[in-house]
Amino acid sequence: MNEWIKVFAPATVANVGPGFDILGFAVGEPGDVIAARKSQTVGVSLANIHYARKGDVGRLPGGIRNTAVIAAMNVLRTLQQRGFVEKTAGVELALYKNMPLGSGLGSSGASAVAAAWAVNVLFGQPLAKHDPDIILACIQAEASSSGFHADNVAPAMLGGVVLIRSYEPLDIIPLDAPQEMVCVIVLPEYEVSTRKARAVLPEQVALKEVVIPHYANVAGVVAGILKKDLALFGRSIDDRIVEPARAHLIPGFYAVKEAALKSGALGCSISGAGPSVFAITDDLERGREIGQAMAQSFAEHGIAESHIYVSSVNREGVKRIE
Amino acid sequence: MNEWIKVFAPATVANVGPGFDILGFAVGEPGDVIAARKSQTVGVSLANIHYARKGDVGRLPGGIRNTAVIAAMNVLRTLQQRGFVEKTAGVELALYKNMPLGSGLGSSGASAVAAAWAVNVLFGQPLAKHDPDIILACIQAEASSSGFHADNVAPAMLGGVVLIRSYEPLDIIPLDAPQEMVCVIVLPEYEVSTRKARAVLPEQVALKEVVIPHYANVAGVVAGILKKDLALFGRSIDDRIVEPARAHLIPGFYAVKEAALKSGALGCSISGAGPSVFAITDDLERGREIGQAMAQSFAEHGIAESHIYVSSVNREGVKRIE
Structure with a gap:
């Protein structure tokens, strides 16, 4: 057998x-x-x-x-x-x-x-x-x-x-990810279709105002990870193209992001096509607090139930x- | 005094x-x-x-x-x-x-x-x-x-x-630059105005076809430098936005680039607004050969005189x- x-x-x-x-x-x-x-x-x-x-x-x-x-x-x-x-x-x-x-x-x-x-x-x-x-x-x-x-x-x-x-x-x-990197994911009970999330993306983007600051942040993310500088990594999580186009697909997204940052997250954005929102921190305990604050903010925007995952990088x- | x-x-x-x-x-x-x-x-x-x-x-x-x-x-x-x-x-x-x-x-x-x-x-x-x-x-x-x-x-x-x-x-x-990084610069006796070089840039760029591959290369440059991987750095010197817009301002640019790569350069592009062209390698002696090949190519395109600089990163x- x-x-x-x-x-x-x-x-x-x-x-x-x-x-x-x-x-x-x-x-x-x-x-x-x-x-x-x-x-x-x-x-x-x-x-x-x-x-x-x-x-x-x-x-x-x-x-x-x-x-x-x-x-x-x-x-x-x-x-x-x-x-x-x-x-x-x-x-x-x-x-x-x-x-x-x-x-x-x-x-x-x-x-x-x-x-x-x-x-x-x-x-x-x-x-x-x-x-x-x-x-x-x-x-x-x-x-x-x-x-x-x-x-x-x-x-x-x-x-x-x-x-x-x-x-x-x-x-x-x-x-190679920094050892102390902790990721908080809050998954609201709400569905976003990947196809729809792709359909809202712009076809053309302004070079000076958008593309250059955007790729500067891509560079900052990579530099932050490889220099083990989580603060740099966090402040480089600043998406000028996709997040602004998709935010409206997730009820209360900007409030959830603000809640994460106010609770000490180093950076926060949409995970993939959403609706999960992720935040970065350097401590598991703080990660749990950040997750609670984010779920609470989702609740205030009509999504009563969220799953919170807090873990190191796999x-x-x-x-x-x- | x-x-x-x-x-x-x-x-x-x-x-x-x-x-x-x-x-x-x-x-x-x-x-x-x-x-x-x-x-x-x-x-x-x-x-x-x-x-x-x-x-x-x-x-x-x-x-x-x-x-x-x-x-x-x-x-x-x-x-x-x-x-x-x-x-x-x-x-x-x-x-x-x-x-x-x-x-x-x-x-x-x-x-x-x-x-x-x-x-x-x-x-x-x-x-x-x-x-x-x-x-x-x-x-x-x-x-x-x-x-x-x-x-x-x-x-x-x-x-x-x-x-x-x-x-x-x-x-x-x-x-922090890789220790063995060597830069070849060939400056042809030919002038490109910075204003003109800025004027030829596109205002809008296509997200899927251009922006994403472009910032992937930005990420590759940063990763190559910080991982001390000059081959990765070199193949990420692949500019989808600015080089294509400016290449025509430099007589023979693509031939010069090809001459550099054929001579063993890991990557090659325009330095700043040009007309200088730079190439990356990992060896000073090879750098000098690359520089000669590039200057030779400029000569074949009507620019008789070029300055060649070969040095480590300062x-x-x-x-x-x-």
Whole structure:
């Protein structure tokens, strides 16, 4: 009998303020889990999806339109092409969807990464995490649900903070995160569609007034991370392009941000496409206070329930847990 | 009798590829020199300008429109306001203009920085190099000749690679340059006006096709410098906005760039507003070969004479030499 293994992939904060489509980092919680085992049936099948949030039950496609299945199929094909696996190999998956859908926490990316890594582990782990083919397998899976971008799947796979310097060719640069970096995520019970969040972006941007200050902040984020200067990192979380366009999609966003900063957060912005809002600090206890203040502010804007996650950066990325 | 002192400020490569208006670094040579002494005449006077290039003689304004004089006056005023210097103090300057005008090497900025620092040294050096007032004194002087920007004066003052994260408020971030970083500068005998170079810039830029890949490269430059990864730094010198707009102002630019890359340069672009072209490598000897190849390419495009400068990054910035 083929045994099940389980793989965990973490939630990720994409964009990190001004780094739309090019920066992301992995957090300690939440995350998705994939169970996988070898199967007699050729190819990849998805046996089951367990939803943590009742409202999500039944919302994900079950077959080859599921990001986990696409990623798993891509990796299986790569393993076959490289001669590691027989053409007749089969994999059975079960997805434990711990993250709510449409959260802005890289939920579909985490499922894809967990599935891709699970297939690799099942067949003796011939691919390294930074193998371009395994990352591309996940990017292509992501593309089917939320556009071609790697700022969720790359940090979910590798852990830490990741810069995608180029997509063609793929150039992924791990950035070592400061030890004391703590991330607060507040996820309001409110849904923002990724497609809608992409549709509100401007097509053209003013060079002098917007683009230059914007990329100065991108530079500040990278410098703050690599110089281990969290204050610089925090004040560089100043997004002149995407945050202003998306803020109205999240009820009370600017008040929530103000609440975070007033509670001592070094920086705060939308996580991915939202509605999750993230804040940076250097202390877990202060992080919990910041999270409470942010959730309270959401409550004052009509969103009674929010999830608060406070954790250090996840430096390990995807991992086998059973 | 009041004795003359002499202060040297280095040439600088502003923009560093994609970092228009926000990144710059100082080089070993060339540079301008200011001689200064206390004077009985209240305020700042410019006794003399010595031009190294004959064609430049008489082209710089001599009075309070000279950037060196403006910077010196600004610093003198700051010293007076902070109580370090009497209201009746006077300074006499002489400018040794070693750099050609309109070179794209921060010539006016170097003169301003040398003058600002000379005044500070004359009165016992009460201001540190990173004092915002002394940097602002130079930015304002620069603004009179070539627009409000700090990516020449900040590295000329501080040395090394410098990020200007924000102009309001001024937020200057020194980035430690990799030890083995070597810069090749080829300055063709051809003039590009800074005003013209600014006029050709686009007002609006396409977000998806241009802005995002562009700031990904800005992030790559900063990451390459701080990770001491010159290959990453070099391939991130990929400017999607300013270089394409300015290339036609420099005869043969793309051929010169290709010659640099073919000779082993890790990256190559326009220095500041041009016509100087800079290239990055990790070895002085190879740097000289790259410089020859670039000058040769300029010659093939009708510019018979070029100056070649090959040096490590200047980490010290402005300094007293006599």
